[in-house]
Amino acid sequence: MSAVDRRAFLARTAALSAAAAAGVALLPTTAAWAGGPARFGDGAYVRPRPEALADPTELTLAEAAWMIRYGKLSPADLVEAYLARIGAYEPAYQAFNTVLADPARAAAKAAGRKRHTGPLHGIPLAIKDNYWTQGVRTTANSYLFQDFVPPQDATAVARLKASGAIVLGKTQMGPLATTRATTPDGRITTVNAWTPTNPGTDPGGSSTGTATSVAGRMATAGTGTQTGGSITAPSNAQNLTGLKPTMGRVSLAGIIPLSYTRDHPGPLARDAIDAAIMLTAMAGQDPADPRTQGLPRVPDLVEAATPTYSRGKVRARWSTRIGVLPGYADGTSATALARQAFLSTVDKIDGVRLVDVPLPDEWDLLTGNAFNNVRLPERSEPFMPYLRGDLRGFGVSVTGWLQGALLGSNEFITGQRAKLLLLERVLDQIFDHCDVVVQTGPVPFDILGLPEIGFPIGFTPAGVPIGTILGGEPYAEDRLLSIVAAYQAVTDWHWRRPPNPPAADAAARTLSLPQERGRLTADDVVAQMQ
Amino acid sequence: MAPTPPTDAELDTMIRARLASLGIDLDQLPPGTAADPTTGSPGRDSVLASLRSFMRSTVPALAAYQLPAPAGSDPAHAAPFSQQPAPMLYPSISTQWRT
Numbered sequence: 001m002s003a004v005d006r007r008a009f010l011a012r013t014a015a016l017s018a019a020a021a022a023g024v025a026l027l028p029t030t031a032a033w034a035g036g037p038a039r040f041g042d043g044a045y046v047r048p049r050p051e052a053l054a055d056p057t058e059l060t061l062a063e064a065a066w067m068i069r070y071g072k073l074s075p076a077d078l079v080e081a082y083l084a085r086i087g088a089y090e091p092a093y094q095a096f097n098t099v100l101a102d103p104a105r106a107a108a109k110a111a112g113r114k115r116h117t118g119p120l121h122g123i124p125l126a127i128k129d130n131y132w133t134q135g136v137r138t139t140a141n142s143y144l145f146q147d148f149v150p151p152q153d154a155t156a157v158a159r160l161k162a163s164g165a166i167v168l169g170k171t172q173m174g175p176l177a178t179t180r181a182t183t184p185d186g187r188i189t190t191v192n193a194w195t196p197t198n199p200g201t202d203p204g205g206s207s208t209g210t211a212t213s214v215a216g217r218m219a220t221a222g223t224g225t226q227t228g229g230s231i232t233a234p235s236n237a238q239n240l241t242g243l244k245p246t247m248g249r250v251s252l253a254g255i256i257p258l259s260y261t262r263d264h265p266g267p268l269a270r271d272a273i274d275a276a277i278m279l280t281a282m283a284g285q286d287p288a289d290p291r292t293q294g295l296p297r298v299p300d301l302v303e304a305a306t307p308t309y310s311r312g313k314v315r316a317r318w319s320t321r322i323g324v325l326p327g328y329a330d331g332t333s334a335t336a337l338a339r340q341a342f343l344s345t346v347d348k349i350d351g352v353r354l355v356d357v358p359l360p361d362e363w364d365l366l367t368g369n370a371f372n373n374v375r376l377p378e379r380s381e382p383f384m385p386y387l388r389g390d391l392r393g394f395g396v397s398v399t400g401w402l403q404g405a406l407l408g409s410n411e412f413i414t415g416q417r418a419k420l421l422l423l424e425r426v427l428d429q430i431f432d433h434c435d436v437v438v439q440t441g442p443v444p445f446d447i448l449g450l451p452e453i454g455f456p457i458g459f460t461p462a463g464v465p466i467g468t469i470l471g472g473e474p475y476a477e478d479r480l481l482s483i484v485a486a487y488q489a490v491t492d493w494h495w496r497r498p499p500n501p502p503a504a505d506a507a508a509r510t511l512s513l514p515q516e517r518g519r520l521t522a523d524d525v526v527a528q529m530q
Numbered sequence: 531m532a533p534t535p536p537t538d539a540e541l542d543t544m545i546r547a548r549l550a551s552l553g554i555d556l557d558q559l560p561p562g563t564a565a566d567p568t569t570g571s572p573g574r575d576s577v578l579a580s581l582r583s584f585m586r587s588t589v590p591a592l593a594a595y596q597l598p599a600p601a602g603s604d605p606a607h608a609a610p611f612s613q614q615p616a617p618m619l620y621p622s623i624s625t626q627w628r629t
Binding site: 143184185186187246247248260261291294295296365369370371373374384387388390391392393394395396398399402403405406407408410411413414415416417418419420421422423427448449450474519521522523526 | 545548549552553554555556558559565566568569570571572576577580581584585587588589591592593595597598615616617618619620621622623624625626627
């Protein structure tokens with residue numbers, strides 16, 4: 001046990017002993033986190049692009065941080081700019097299920113009077129609605145939590161607020177984090193910000209509302225959770241940079257569970273530096289979540305996400321071999337062409353080398369549907385009181401929870417043994433040959449708890465974003481950020497923003513009902529669930 | 531000889547019995563295949579069909595999997611070697627104390 005672990009253990013043991021001696025109820029296992037702001041270097045403040053100065057909602061997090069730090073923008077003005085966009089376009093996007101306009105205004109006003117706390121000082125964020133927010137309804141878009149008002153913030157939210165961030169609203173999500181955002185009965189709410197008049201375009205799920213709010217410039221950045229692609233998929237779908245950290249990097253305390261071993265909290269942001277700022281604030285040890293303890297320290301993520309140059313030319317911060325899996329860029333589809341262009345571009349960056357890596361043995365089997373389903377008892381077990389109550393409370397999503405209740409302990413343990421085998425094969429057969437690896441889907445590294453970053457690499461001919469995913473070794477978020485930062489320094493995909501929804505359409509949708517956007521059935525949910 | 535695969539009726543009985551043993555009453559869902567108009571919850575016949583498919587695909591695939599023996603080991607030792615690998619809920623975290 002490390003010194004830090006031992007201190008946390010002894011502190012908790014002492015508290016439990018004292019509580020028992022006093023004859024009072026034991027402490028809750030999820031004690032509220034009460035720490036201070038994260039520490040950042042000057043790299044977290046970026047002088048804004050000239051074209052971004054006219055509209056505060058166009059500023060990246062790092063640019064807004066620079067403006068606030070140097071007194072050129074107040075948190076109050078930044079919040080008002082976002083609230084104005086929400087007022088104009090939220091009827092079309094339907095990214096939020098709660099907008100905290102007055103509390104955000106009050107927090108911004110208070111931030112204007114407080115000592116500067118860092119780059120998140122006065123920055124308005126969109127928080128996925130499975131993160132507990134003290135005194136603010138947290139529903140996970142489920143009937144089961146429709147009246148749940150948490151007594152405390154999730155640790156990740158508390159950390160962001162301690163660093164000065166403002167919670168602007170709670171975002172639409174797939175019910176209990178299963179699919180793209182819908183109401184609990186399956187009615188589609190949130191659209192892809194790039195195609196606001198076409199609800200049929202996949203906006204990515206289940207952190208849909210966060211993605212649409214950030215892409216639609218209704219929040220500077222936001223939080224998501226990923227169990228089966230729910231950060232990287234909406235980031236890829238909406239031209240964002242989303243970082244799913246290694247399991248344990250960010251505390252899960254105060255987040256409504258979907259699958260214990262696979263739920264990863266992380267940021268959805270506009271570029272690599274913004275994602276690094278967000279993760280720096282969110283990450284770290286938490287006495288309320290043992291998965292966060294005894295891990296490597298969080299490296300300087302902002303530095304890692306800052307491009308480096310040699311004689312005016314971008315180069316990789318660290319010499320990096322990018323592994324390319326078989327079939328990654330094969331074909332002539334828009335995605336294949338974007339992947340080919342991406343590989344060609346990164347291959348030209350000094351310090352980057354592409355290497356072909358194999359799919360590990362039994363890859364399709366061990367990452368396929370049956371072994372992916374090993375996660376399902378993790379969602380039924382914590383929900384047993386609800387499953388015994390009224391199954392209809394799960395709405396359109398109930399089937400996955402019943403599947404979990406049916407899977408036997410034998411099969412569950414086989415799955416846990418196979419996970420370690422899969423990890424060893426990934427480390428030996430992939431990462432012995434490279435430092436980061438392209439992904440053709442998020443699930444394998446979600447099974448293993450390995451970090452992934454999703455980022456934009458192009459557009460379809462119809463103007464829909466195309467993204468890709470890089471995966472890394474345990475706790476190598478800094479390496480992932482460094483490669484994306486170098487790529488973003490030589491490309492401009494991440495600077496592109498969707499046009500505003502047509503005014504007439506926005507007005508029309510003010511009166512429209514969600515069912516006009518389509519509806520997922522229970523079978524759809526089974527096929528698509530994270 | 532492998533046992534005879536269960537029929538639909540046998541699976542339905544098993545599924546209902548398993549869920550009932552946990553205190554879960556499938557009859558809370560609407561009868562038939564139509565979804566509940568208020569909540570979108572599927573009809574119980576639809577759910578049973580989906581759960582039968584799950585029982586016929588995921589469960590046997592996992593149950594049949596035998597963890598591999600080290601390369602080059604005697605095939606006669608495959609079963610005892612397959613017992614050796616440990617389960618790991620959090621494989622990425624385990625790298626911090628395994629190396």
